[in-house]
Amino acid sequence: MIYTPRTINELFNAAVERYRDDEFLKHKVAGSWRSLSYGEAARRVREMALGLHSLGLRAADRVGIWSENRPEWNLADLAVLGIGVVDVPIYTSQARHQVRYILSDAGVRALFVSAALLPEALEIKNEITGIEFLICFDEVSSEHRSLGVISAVELINSGREVFGGQPRLYEDMWRSADPEHLATLMYTSGSTGEPKGVMLTHRNLTSNVLQNYKWLGLEGRRDIALSYLPLSHIFERGVWYLDMYCGFVIAYAESIEATPKNLLEIRPTVMTSVPRMFEKIYSRIVEKGLAAGFPLKQIFLWSLGVARRWAELRDRGKPIGRWLSFSHKIADALVYKKWRDAVGGRVRVFISGGAPLASEIAYIFAGAGLIILQGYGLTETSPSIACNTEEHNRIGTVGRVIAGFELKIAEDGEIMVKGDSVSHGYYNLPNATAEAFGSDGWFRTGDIGHLDEDGYLVITDRKKDLIKTSGGKYIAPQLIESMIKASRFVSQVVVVGNNRKFASALIVPSMSLVKSYAELKGIRFSSTADLFGDPRIIDLFIRQVDKFTSRLAKFEKIKKVALLEKEMTAESGDLTPTLKPRRTIIEKRYKEVIDKLYEESAAAALAV
Numbered sequence: 001m002i003y004t005p006r007t008i009n010e011l012f013n014a015a016v017e018r019y020r021d022d023e024f025l026k027h028k029v030a031g032s033w034r035s036l037s038y039g040e041a042a043r044r045v046r047e048m049a050l051g052l053h054s055l056g057l058r059a060a061d062r063v064g065i066w067s068e069n070r071p072e073w074n075l076a077d078l079a080v081l082g083i084g085v086v087d088v089p090i091y092t093s094q095a096r097h098q099v100r101y102i103l104s105d106a107g108v109r110a111l112f113v114s115a116a117l118l119p120e121a122l123e124i125k126n127e128i129t130g131i132e133f134l135i136c137f138d139e140v141s142s143e144h145r146s147l148g149v150i151s152a153v154e155l156i157n158s159g160r161e162v163f164g165g166q167p168r169l170y171e172d173m174w175r176s177a178d179p180e181h182l183a184t185l186m187y188t189s190g191s192t193g194e195p196k197g198v199m200l201t202h203r204n205l206t207s208n209v210l211q212n213y214k215w216l217g218l219e220g221r222r223d224i225a226l227s228y229l230p231l232s233h234i235f236e237r238g239v240w241y242l243d244m245y246c247g248f249v250i251a252y253a254e255s256i257e258a259t260p261k262n263l264l265e266i267r268p269t270v271m272t273s274v275p276r277m278f279e280k281i282y283s284r285i286v287e288k289g290l291a292a293g294f295p296l297k298q299i300f301l302w303s304l305g306v307a308r309r310w311a312e313l314r315d316r317g318k319p320i321g322r323w324l325s326f327s328h329k330i331a332d333a334l335v336y337k338k339w340r341d342a343v344g345g346r347v348r349v350f351i352s353g354g355a356p357l358a359s360e361i362a363y364i365f366a367g368a369g370l371i372i373l374q375g376y377g378l379t380e381t382s383p384s385i386a387c388n389t390e391e392h393n394r395i396g397t398v399g400r401v402i403a404g405f406e407l408k409i410a411e412d413g414e415i416m417v418k419g420d421s422v423s424h425g426y427y428n429l430p431n432a433t434a435e436a437f438g439s440d441g442w443f444r445t446g447d448i449g450h451l452d453e454d455g456y457l458v459i460t461d462r463k464k465d466l467i468k469t470s471g472g473k474y475i476a477p478q479l480i481e482s483m484i485k486a487s488r489f490v491s492q493v494v495v496v497g498n499n500r501k502f503a504s505a506l507i508v509p510s511m512s513l514v515k516s517y518a519e520l521k522g523i524r525f526s527s528t529a530d531l532f533g534d535p536r537i538i539d540l541f542i543r544q545v546d547k548f549t550s551r552l553a554k555f556e557k558i559k560k561v562a563l564l565e566k567e568m569t570a571e572s573g574d575l576t577p578t579l580k581p582r583r584t585i586i587e588k589r590y591k592e593v594i595d596k597l598y599e600e601s602a603a604a605a606l607a608v
Helices: 010-017 038-054 069-080 097-108 115-127 142-146 151-164 169-175 204-216 235-246 257-266 275-290 297-314 322-342 359-367 430-437 478-483 511-520 529-531 537-548 583-589 591-597
Strands: 023-029 032-037 062-066 086-090 110-113 131-137 150-153 180-189 195-199 224-226 247-254 270-273 350-354 372-375 384-387 405-409 414-417 444-450 455-460 490-496 503-509 560-564 606-607
Touching: 010 038, 010 069, 010 169, 010 204, 010 235, 023 038, 023 069, 032 038, 038 069, 038 151, 038 169, 038 297, 062 069, 069 086, 069 110, 069 169, 086 097, 097 115, 097 195, 110 115, 115 131, 131 151, 142 150, 150 151, 151 169, 180 204, 180 359, 195 204, 204 235, 204 384, 224 235, 224 257, 235 247, 235 270, 235 372, 257 322, 270 275, 275 297, 275 350, 275 359, 275 511, 297 322, 297 359, 350 444, 359 372, 359 455, 384 405, 405 444, 430 444, 455 478, 478 490, 478 503, 490 583, 503 511, 503 537, 503 591, 511 529, 511 537, 529 537, 537 560, 560 591, 583 591
Parallel strands: 023 247, 062 086, 062 110, 086 180, 110 131, 131 150, 224 247, 224 270, 270 350, 350 372, 503 560, 560 606
Antiparallel strands: 023 032, 180 195, 372 384, 405 414, 414 444, 444 455, 490 503
């Protein structure tokens, strides 16, 4: 009988038994990549766990993890779970008042932290009662040591001593975890209020890993994954557990900015990402192709069309035809291979989540041999609910519902699910729990969608994000935004118009392409504001929006646009850590801009 893990502890130790001597974690230190094997990682987890035990931490206590992505993040996570303690991940970009709220609300006793965040952690420790230990992943100065900060090395050393005297203690602890024990409190981003702590048990997390393992056909796969999304988010954390269970090599990108360079160094075969990264890759490809000059520019534009037509026919299961097949082979040799080489040359598949991916981009990537599988899930579902697969991938959908979930669509279009991966609710928030989870066992996702004729799930938008015009019509902004982002001139876009007569769009242009266009048209400018104010540039974006949203109903059409100079970022608070727009914050920040769009005398577009 094949053993089926029931907890994250069992999942990890099953992987260690199978792959003990194999390479596991790769990270860069002083410019060089270093590796840990599965067996070496297991030893560090054991020693770190026993070190925590020696501090007096016991089952059901809470330990926070506040750090950039690095191997120690995951080793600390496994060590915490290994002694029955609950961990509380925190985003490095989290607003500081929210960090204080999370640590206090969760009742954290100890906090793992990186050196970069240690000064702030010390301040917060002095402000919150209950935090007894600060454990730094990096070296600790004598000054910080005098303030009670413990280094990870010291923790490991103390754990090693415990193991010498009690060699069975760690195994007894990790084996004693029950599937129904709380494993983690994952706090949502809290864009419209204080974060909510989603309670996830070992059963929630482990069942989702095993479901995805079977669903994606990963048995026997030995891939190399590059990780760059924040581990504090359930998407990357859940994928990390899955990669671990499969025996993958997991490499940590140095930063988001260094990811393109790390792709060439690691040459991964799989990678998870959010649509924003694919949009940026596409933008760079287009920018480089258009700057190539005759005849390379014409070859590039031809290749885009070939990739789009080839992938769309293939996606629909229609015959491609000899001429298009021949053209595709030529384009692959001349153009597409260079694109694949730019991401390492070995990517078997990308998995995208967190937000809708523009179908135009998905088709062109697929046509170039870079398959993107869109999936769907939430923190409350640990996370995956649906996902496309290599065998069954339908662009424009998030795939079929993963085996192990029940799904139904409410009368108002809201997606509702049941399953072992679904959380029991929000920590300390009984009313919010009752509202989202109810007494019928169905979790209300807050997303609007439908199943197509073949059972593929199509997400329309977040229920709370739907725009209701003053005429009573509902508009799905995410859908429209994904269409507009297919324009190579658009870097970012947010659709607005709640309680207004019509929808408008705030657009951050792709500056290099807009400048190239201005040069082509003989448009002179001395500043970005000057450029954006030119009627010919305004007309360009109006035409681009009209072109890519031609399929929309009349009431959904974008009537006016405003061009923004500054990129929206997570650091500015405009985006979540997974780069989705914080609509409430954006609408407040650009209130004057939006109000001007709806003045009776306003032109079709504004420059800001």
